[in-house]
Amino acid sequence: MGKVFLVDVAKCNGCYNCQIVCKDEHCGNDWRPYAAPQPETGQFWMRLEEKTRGQVPVVKVAYKPVMCAHCAAAPCAEICPDDAFVRRDDGLLVLDPNACTGCGSCVDACPQGSIYLNAELGIAQKCTGCAHLLDSGWEVPRCVDACAHEAIRYADEGEFGTLLDGAEPLDEVGGLGSRARYLNLPKRFIAGSVVDFEADELLIGAGVSLIGRGGVRLALDTDEFGDFEFDQIDPDEYELSVTASGYAGLTMAVDVRVADRCVGDLGLTRL
Incomplete structure (x- = not known):
């Protein structure tokens, strides 16, 4: 069945910890063969989207953590001419920086804009699910570990049980077998x-x-x-x-x- 991310946006208070620790883990750190260093600017493998809703006097702010959905039917992997995408047994889809030639096809193919082109290194990059940490003993990626309110969770599908019954993917990756599911998305x-x-x-x-x-x-x-x-x-x-x-x-x-x-x-x- 594999692992999935479960994001409950009703629990997210916009602290940006997930986005910050992703930068901390990957900027200036070379984790090849999992990932080359992430640039300090221009890329957000985990990004927190913020949307203001309503009109005065009833105004709300909705927060939504967005990472690569590690889709089962990933358009990025299908279009890659270099077979640089590797599907792990846990379900994570990793982009091998040593195999990528930087053609940019995957960047255009990603429906939610979660793949970036690193012009300096000449490769595409994206969220790895912190696979290097998982393989060294960590139970969850950094973004999950840093979330104080458990708005982002990561586990085997079976561990979530009925919670996944009401979870849904983001519209952009609907029908692609997203491994990032969401609860309480604002209507x-x-x-x-x-x-x-x-x-x-x-x-x-x-x-x-x-x-x-x-x-x-x-x-x-x-x-x-x-x-x-x-x-x-x-x-x-x-x-x-x-x-x-x-x-x-x-x-x-x-x-x-x-x-x-x-x-x-x-x-x-x-x-």
């Missing part, structure tokens, strides 16, 4: 508040419902601050309805196909 959210502007009051317990074109129906009540939030919903066009006793209802269209949406303060009028 979309719709948030806002319900208020009585005339009385200058927040409306607690107002009913808010959401109907999607795909048939999704969700409902909740506003909290003690008059706020509501539908989180982890699919990108879609929705009909948002608000009701409260003694008030005229309100219905509006909310489109989150492209981005999350904070609808702001929704004012209801007394009957």
